[in-house]
Amino acid sequence: MSDFLELAVARRSIRGFTGKDVPQEDLLKLLKAARSAPSGGNCQPWRFYVIRDKTVQAEIARASGGNAPFLLTAPVLIVVCADTARSESRYGKRGETLYCIQDTAAAIQNILLCAKDLGLGTCWCGAFDEDAVSKVLDLPKSLRPVAVIPVGVPANEPPVSADRRPLEEIVTYIGESGILSHDEEPHRKIEHVNMGGAQFRDVNLYGSTFNDADMRNVEISDVNLSDGRIHSCNLTNVTICDCKLDGMTINGKDVTGFMEN
Numbered sequence: 001m002s003d004f005l006e007l008a009v010a011r012r013s014i015r016g017f018t019g020k021d022v023p024q025e026d027l028l029k030l031l032k033a034a035r036s037a038p039s040g041g042n043c044q045p046w047r048f049y050v051i052r053d054k055t056v057q058a059e060i061a062r063a064s065g066g067n068a069p070f071l072l073t074a075p076v077l078i079v080v081c082a083d084t085a086r087s088e089s090r091y092g093k094r095g096e097t098l099y100c101i102q103d104t105a106a107a108i109q110n111i112l113l114c115a116k117d118l119g120l121g122t123c124w125c126g127a128f129d130e131d132a133v134s135k136v137l138d139l140p141k142s143l144r145p146v147a148v149i150p151v152g153v154p155a156n157e158p159p160v161s162a163d164r165r166p167l168e169e170i171v172t173y174i175g176e177s178g179i180l181s182h183d184e185e186p187h188r189k190i191e192h193v194n195m196g197g198a199q200f201r202d203v204n205l206y207g208s209t210f211n212d213a214d215m216r217n218v219e220i221s222d223v224n225l226s227d228g229r230i231h232s233c234n235l236t237n238v239t240i241c242d243c244k245l246d247g248m249t250i251n252g253k254d255v256t257g258f259m260e261n
């Protein structure tokens with residue numbers, strides 16, 4: 001598994017922040033990541049408003065219907081705007097209504113992933129009154145606000161969850177798939193949690209990592225743990241039975257060796 005897949009899977013929307021500030025150098029990295037996104041004809045039809053002003057944040061929170069108090073508590077907001085005129089001048093209606101939105105969406109996702117990589121939390125917020133946000137920021141007519149992104153240090157990490165639709169449901173192969181089995185997909189990361197007494201039954205945890213977890217009295221049965229890693233965990237009284245374990249390691253040791261001990 002590439003580290004990138006791990007990062008992409010682990011990114012979740014964060015809606016609660018500690019009071020800790022976001023360093024300027026990290027903010028700069030987010031903006032550089034945003035600017036690196038692909039864009040139709042390399043038009044780069046975007047503008048990023050970086051907001052560190054509680055009055056303006058409150059106005060944006062209000063324009064979002066008051067349902068997003070985290071827009072006020074985040075130390076920074078980035079409002080990503082599409083420059084519709086820039087794309088239209090090159091591609092006409094398609095540029096104005098489609099390309100510039102796709103381009104900004106790519107930039108937004110780059111910000112989200114870069115933030116995750118830096119240990120920062122974000123949330124892509126699109127539910128706001130466009131006119132109200134445009135007014136707050138005094139946007140020229142050609143700029144359309146596409147997303148408000150709060151950025152901050154996560155107050156807590158949402159648990160890794162398996163809430164994505166199965167590949168079988170969303171992928172159509174034309175020609176041979178070249179994929180042996182979709183059920184090898186999960187690469188979950190389970191870290192810094194107390195799982196005492198938990199039971200895992202009949203689940204696919206292929207390639208997953210358990211790190212710094214209290215796994216006392218955990219029962220794992222009929223689970224695909226192949227290519228997984230268990231690291232720095234309390235394994236007192238753990239039982240593992242009827243599991244797929246090929247390529248799995250515990251504290252860097254091949255799992256077969258561990259079982260014999």
Ligand SMILES: Cc1cc2nc3c(=O)[nH]c(=O)nc-3n(C[C@H](O)[C@H](O)[C@H](O)COP(=O)(O)O)c2cc1C
Nearest residue numbers: 011012013014015064068123124125126127128158
């Ligand atoms: C176009 C778009 C608009 C969204 N708008 C909001 C929003 O207004 N408020 C919010 O809290 N989350 C918003 N989200 C975040 C989604 O709720 C979230 O990405 C989704 O539930 C999946 O959860 P995850 O990001 O933790 O993987 C938006 C996401 C996208 C892509």
